[in-house]
Amino acid sequence: MTRKLTVRPETAVLTRGYDPALSVGSARPAVFRSSTYVFSSPESAARSFEIALGKARPAPGENVDLIYARISHPNAQLVEEQVVPLEQGAEDAAVFNSGMAAISSVFFTFCPPGSTVVHTAPLYGGTQLFLDAILTPLGVRTVAVDAGDKDGLARAIGAATKLALVLVETPANPTLRMSDIEAASLAAHAHPDKPLVVVDNTFLGPAFQHPLVLGADLVCYSATKYLSGFSDLLAGVVLAKDRELIGKLRGTRAVLGNILQPDECWMLNGRLVTVPLRMNKQSKNAARIAAALVDHPAIEELIYPALFKEPEQCRIRDRQCDYPGAIITLALKGGRPAAFTFLRSLTIARNAVSLGGVESLACHPRTTTHSELSVEQLDRAGITEGMVRLSVGIESWHDLLADLRTALDALA
Ligand SMILES: Cc1ncc(COP(=O)(O)O)c(C=O)c1O
Incomplete structure (x- = not known):
């Protein structure tokens, strides 16, 4: 039996x-x-x-x-x-x-x-x-x-x-x-x-x-x-x-x-079989990077679940999410030129759409993943010209952070 x-x-x-x-x-x-x-x-x-x-x-x-x-x-x-x-x-x-x-x-x-x-x-x-x-x-x-x-x-x-x-x-x-x-x-x-x-x-x-x-x-x-x-x-x-x-x-x-x-x-x-392993590592990397960059002068707003401020958003996060995940969205000062310069400056994260892979990727949603939306839909949702979406991979977070910081310092 x-x-x-x-x-x-x-x-x-x-x-x-x-x-x-x-x-x-x-x-x-x-x-x-x-x-x-x-x-x-x-x-x-x-x-x-x-x-x-x-x-x-x-x-x-x-x-x-x-x-x-x-x-x-x-x-x-x-x-x-x-x-x-x-x-x-x-x-x-x-x-x-x-x-x-x-x-x-x-x-x-x-x-x-x-x-x-x-x-x-x-x-x-x-x-x-x-x-x-x-x-x-x-x-x-x-x-x-x-x-x-x-x-x-x-x-x-x-x-x-x-x-x-x-x-x-x-x-x-x-x-x-x-x-x-x-x-x-x-x-x-x-x-x-x-x-x-x-x-x-x-x-x-x-x-x-x-x-x-x-x-x-x-x-x-x-x-x-x-x-x-x-x-x-x-x-x-x-x-x-x-x-x-x-x-x-x-x-x-x-x-x-x-x-x-x-x-x-x-x-x-x-x-x-490695989904939990990968997602845990990616989320930990992202949490460290987000915490280190949140006050960078080139960033108007860094959006990351662990750093939410709005009480209602914090309530939803605490109720339904075990960990904050590995996507960080940056609203950069300086609009589209700043976003494009930032993307061009990255040497580890690649400028590509998609997310969730073991390698870090970054893109400009307004002109790529969300370009199907009307200007009204984009503006209403807050998908701004200066927004960059970063999918954090499993690289060393120290290296990723250094790369992101260099690209941001160049803007500031
Ligand atoms: C939230 C979300 N849903 C659905 C899709 C579509 O998936 P696929 O590209 O595998 O067709 C994507 C792709 O980026 C996505 O980000």
Whole structure:
């Protein structure tokens, strides 16, 4: 008889989802690149299709034949099993071929034409563009509420009709303004339409923020960032407590054809085991750098969760974040010229979009990651000309600090 132990996430992520006996005993999973799978019988094929199309549910312990890699494949199944223990409260997950594929599939699945979406603002530029350029023309109404405005969000939720979904991106990219996940969930779940609460947890999860425990229904990731961690892989993940929600997403994914490919699943599988290690080191580095630079004369404002001053932002941080994370946003004196000069002067952090990798990256959000936003949206969110977003990696924080200080001193 096999003994079954309840283990902690760091252990589960190394042991769950993979049975070496299914891969000729190899200690690490094989990559199954096959596009199609041979059925054990025509009856099994029919049964697999019934289940894949949601016409039947698998019986407990039933072995269902794989069909075709657009629907699912062994490496996706493996990484989906493996990622679940990292997200507190999750029961199931679906993997996509980018963060945008994950987020857009959530909207396509749960927001029919005529429905309403309430969301925090700012959102990552790609998400905002998806809402404005694709969802709105399809007849979905969107209502934006400033990040951090708990009462405004509850009012917007309460006033919305045909409310399908509430999207909370917290901390917001790139301003790091936090929104109260629990308050949003309470307001949404009190609404007669029972909208889903979806949290984009890319900046702090899964190590430091746990939306499902705070009442959210779905958690989305750009797994391109901390989950994969080496800036060499595009991926997206959605997790939920309710397996049926993930089942519906898998249905959308099969139609859109945006499942994560076997090789990328295999890479992500190897990376997930170090997520807590990497995120802890990156957060510690960032905390030291932020504390050392906060009073630099070239900086108008240094935004970092551990250094928040606004009482409401501190309250949200203390309630829902275990650690401050590894993104520091600098508002530099001198606007765009100062920001560009600063970016040009850096020698360790590279001037690139994206974040969450082991190497430090810096970018100018107003002209890059958030250039999809209108000038009004940018100004309203406080994404200024002098703003630079810094994603802190695992380099020596002493070296990073020296490099950043030299670049800032040149401005001052
Ligand atoms: C908060 C957030 N959500 C979603 C995305 C989109 O993810 P991807 O680039 O993997 O499609 C990003 C990308 O920068 C992001 O920062």
